[in-house]
Amino acid sequence: MTLAVIGLVLAAALLWPGRQQPASLSGAVGRGAGSPPWRARRRATGRLADLESMAAVADLLAMALRSGATPVTAVAAVVGEAPDPWHGVLAEVGDELAAGGAAGGVWRRHALHHPELRPVAGAWSLSEGLGVALAPSMATSAQVLRARVQARRRLDAATAGARSTMHLLTLLPLVGLLAGLAFGLTPWEVYGHSALTVISAVVGLGLTVAGWLVCRWLLARAVAPRDER
Structure with missing residues (x-):
């Protein structure tokens, strides 16, 4: 189960939601849509x-x-x-x-x-x-x-709550593991004693990754400029 925990942390780090760059501020949003989040953050800051x-x-x-x-x-x-x-x-x-x-x-x-x-x-x-x-x-x-x-900064402030919620919900399972360690239980002893718990952990990890992808898509849709006709 230790590998699953490491995978969860790595998934959270790789999918950490960077600041969205509206097309109105830069014409390169579409070109960088598939780039890794840490590169997107550096570009947005630059x-x-x-x-x-x-x-x-x-x-x-x-x-x-x-x-x-x-x-x-x-x-x-x-x-x-x-x-x-x-x-x-x-x-x-x-x-x-x-x-x-x-x-x-x-x-x-x-x-x-x-x-x-x-x-x-x-x-x-x-x-x-x-x-x-x-x-x-x-x-x-x-x-x-x-x-x-200023518009970019207001947009970052408006989406800060959603990003913080994503971080919190991702870290909650790790809090449970830390509580187990406080009682002397290793992650493997908590989740690895049966096939059912291992499957549950793997499914949970997959759902976490899927949740990050969906949330990032929703944030991108929310901040995308709209063509007013």
Whole structure:
């Protein structure tokens, strides 16, 4: 029965529910739907940090532009303060502007791989195409990015109760085993003295794994964006 207990703990660790990443925050939900949960958690955390850092970059660009700097000068001033994910993008944008080109295409090209750039790419392209003031557009982009961060945090808070319930119900059988150990009974002595108890333990382990899969599916359905018509 010790193996069954180990299997139960491993199943709980492997299926530990990570934070769900709504499609509205990232365009890669469908691509990462089948990834292991621990990788999904790392991606979700990284995307949230990227959203916040890109919002800070957009704010810096807006401040530089409002102070009277040209787009070339503003990008050159901000590129040194940009974090690693965006340093190279800003450097490429600065090179394009210095060469007299349109930087909107650069933003859009990188936005294909980094959805966090889409608000900035759209605002920059709108400014170049229609002559919209760039500073207010960058400020609005920063507000949009921060609104997405707050929406993600509210979503995590709303689903925290369901995740905690999943954890609690998974750990309850282990509490029974610990109680048996307190009375000097090993897991094998509790469950391994007959074929019926062994079968019950195996069935319980299978139901636990199935329950985690169903609960994760329900959470994913609950947080998935809906197409309002």
